Amino acid sequence: MDDRTLDCEVDLQLERTAAHSRRTSVAEPRAAIAGSDRFQDDLATCSDEESLRRKLVSVRRRRLHCHRLLEQAEAQQNALDEQLLAVIRQRDETVLDYRSVRIAIATQQRQLQISRQWNVTNDTFHIWHSGPFVTINGLRLGAEAPSMEVGSSADTDRQPNGPIEQPRRYLGFGAQPAPSTVNPSSNSNEVRNQEGKNTIRIHWTEINSALGQVCLLLSTLEQKQCCGIRYRHEIVAQGSTSKIGIRSINNQHTAYYNLYSDDSFQLFGKRNFNTALQALVQCVVDAADAVQARDPTITLPHALEKTNTRSGDYVVGGLSVAYGTDGVEWTRAMKYLLTDIKQLMMFKPFGLRHARS
Template structure:
């Protein structure tokens, strides 16, 4: 009997020892899992920080590309003013009786403005479907794509001061392309507003057609260049990525 009691006491002691060991193991396991959780949280925090840094670097690179693009385009197409005249790359657009501007200079300005309009459209991936701009310096033109296909001028002379001259038809086509570009931008950025409203013949309150009202034509030309400058600035924004459009 004594041996049985001794055996039972030994077994109970073993069980108590095993229970203590089990409790220690469970505690160790909990500590391990707590450590794993801490590591996972730390890893997640590191990944989040890494992702934030990657995004920040990507944003900075995007902005840097936009700034470089803007600087290059602004250098290539410098729009400013000279008294009452808007200028592009030093060429005045418009004419006044008191301040004579040679047609060679006016036509050169139209050539630069046409090249800039095409450049902005190509940068944004915009396709003009009614007209095709053909920048050729002071002999630039625009092609009507609707049949019958017609070629209009973006260079003028004193003989073009009537509504249906090829120069005025070319100006109206150029304005159509400018309005198309504005509409494309508005679809993607509802906050965008050009400083001067574009219609079929006007920029702001003045007609861009050459109709012997030199003062109105000069003001409209200056307004048109200002609108171009705003579109150029928008095209350099990070969100202004090339895309196909209808």
Template sequence: MSSTSFLCQRCNKPLKISQELWAMQRRSLEAQHHASPSPKMPVSGKLQARTSRRQHPDRGRTSQESACCTFTLLGEPSTQRTLDSIQNTILETFEIVSGQKDVEHPLCVDCMDGLLEELDAQLTLVEADNQKYKSFVERESLVSEEEREALHVELRAELQSLEQEEARLAQELKDMDQQHARIEAELKAAEAESRELEQQEEQHWKDYAALTMEQLELTDELSSLENRLAHAQGQLQYLSKTDILNITFTILDDGPLGIINNFRLGRLPRIQVEWKEINAAWGQTAFLLFTLSKIAGLQFQRYQLVPRGDHSYIKSLTDDGMLLLFSDGSHNVFYDNKFDRGMKAFLDCLQQLVKVLEKEEGIFLPYRIHVKGGMLEDATGSGECYSIRTHLNTEEEWAKALKFMLTNLKLILAWASSRYYCKT
């Protein structure tokens, strides 16, 4: 048995061909082989003969042979194939590929049953349509000319009505198209407006974020300013209760020498103070008297204080002379000098301030000042006087006079502190 396989046209399942069909096909091939010309015939002649046979495929065949050859075998595994069978196979393949021949494929039993059922259903539908057509023809033959004319009139009227309805619907469609175009234009305008609004919203949120950030920065700055203001107010309250004069100027008079801001004013044989320290003490003393005069609103007569540290001096307003409040120790104690005249002028300025305080505030100091002689008198004690000059004076008396002067300034300083700076 040949191993050539056939597939079903619909389900593509392999088909098992019966022995009778194989025998019929083998006889047909043998008949073709005996009827063919000798192998020495040219190929063109064989093709002509095959073509002539294809023009009359059923001539000389039995019904069984025609039935078994309604599909084409493309190959056989047998090695005894002739040149004619190979040419026939090639020619049939070419006709199939070129569309000159319709190929009929075999079907399996199940697919054949299904095909028959479909053909039965189609046949039933065709018979129903044929019956309807026959009944319509019979009914048409029974209708008279008047009825047919009336039916035509009715149909024409209905057709006219339908045409009018079609025209109306066409107009409505045109109107709908116009309305659709208008709505589409409005939609585009709305979309453009929506995009613009979205851009405005985005810009609004950007501005809002920027303003929020600015608000946060201003809030932080305000908080910082409030903290600084609270600190400044605390400092102001602290400073308002602080005696700035007592902090700036510290006078000690309980020792052998008067001391102002840790600088000793004066010297003794057993306590040799350098002149640089004495000059610095005189500068602090001049600055204190200058400050007290500003607090009391006093303008000195005849003199002008110029506090300049350890090189302070007093400027005379009468002869434009400069009276020194510093020395290097080289002055002659036996002659009147600018250092002595400067200390005497300082006593004159201090006496002017004391007179104002005695007149306006009723303050009396323990050491009376004698400007003309440059002396300070112990009014509440021994009543002795001590010169503030170095001319024909000893270091002990000069140091004591300077100490009395600082004591008077200390009392005036206490009055100024309680009068102008002590606030509770």
């Protein structure tokens, strides 16, 4: 190979090297620029992932918080449901109690309307009659009366050979016959008078017991505060041995007289007994004045008046209340007296009928 050929190859090689250098110098900046873009993309991608991770963590936290809030809300709802059920049960119980109270009130009002028709005093001290004799709680008050045939109009309450029947009152309503503890064979004597007629005489034990019941009745009426009854004399109710304390005019002294007697001989007769009996009638007059002052419609069927004599004895229905020789008249007088007392017991405050509407 000659030098010219060698020079051509060297020049060609140099040209090739220069071309390669030029190509290399142009390609390297392009490659560097492409690598930088990929790095920026990678950085952007990494930044998005971190942001997403942070968002994911935040979302998870929020979801956990929402779950907790939901659990709390469910717990509160359950508590409110229980409270609602408790309130409903309490309301139902209250409604039932209210209805039961209304029913009880209606029942008590009906019972009150019935009880207003009662007269306790009249039921406790039952004044009735047994033939010609007046009775109080089955005890006859009177001295004597002519005996009548069984079945007659004046002795319809007496059985032929048995105890006296007295009507039994139930709370002031109706009457049913019930045998009394008084037996004619033991507490009264049936004798013949001068005209040859049979006469029934009452023993003093029964008379004294009946007068004791009258004293207890009048004392009970005085104790009722709504009536304003005040007696001039003092009543000492002691059953068959009751007494009347007669007060002096200035109320400084009180003399007690026995409102009971017997068949024994007494020098001055029944003077002390009659004095006590007159004082008892005075107490009845005081009660009548107090009752009529409050209720003028109540009037006594048999007037109680004083005689114009020196003794000033009381008469009822024109008959003397003093015990004397005429037992039949005294029996009628006692019947009139207890009839007046029974009329006084019709005064409303003596029973339960004065209750408020």
